[in-house]
Amino acid sequence: MNMFTIEEAKLQLAELVERAMNGEPLIIAEAGKPLVKIVRCEPRATRSGVRLGFMAGEFTIPDDFNQMGAREIENMFYGKK
Template sequence: MTQTVNIRDAKAHLSRLVRRAAQGESFVIAKAGKPLARIVPIEQPALQARRVGFMAGQFSVPDDFDRMGRNEIEQRFNAGL
């Protein structure tokens, strides 16, 4: 059952109502007993799992990867010495 909240009470307790809505509750805000608005929780999208290793076997890393370009790098850094 949806709770009806008077607009004056909604103004006074807005942060509390928002917190309760975020936890799944819904509310109707009314003025003089006449419904004006419905407050409902927003459905949060499920977190997409990260796919680790989805390209496994599609490329290879050379054994000397950590040494590639070493001579050129040393030359550029030592050029001013």
């Protein structure tokens, strides 16, 4: 593994990034002590497929779904009539 000082890394940043992207791990050190390791990031795994509708047919929604509990909610706001 190649080691570079912070000053060297500043001057050669673009080259060091290119080398790391090509799979070469690099170390940046200060006073001969390793500080950081530069390695290529692996791409994140993406989700495969679309999940919309994954439970289609598993349950039904009542026709009055939008009105369910309307009377109770109204009573909470306005009191019982």
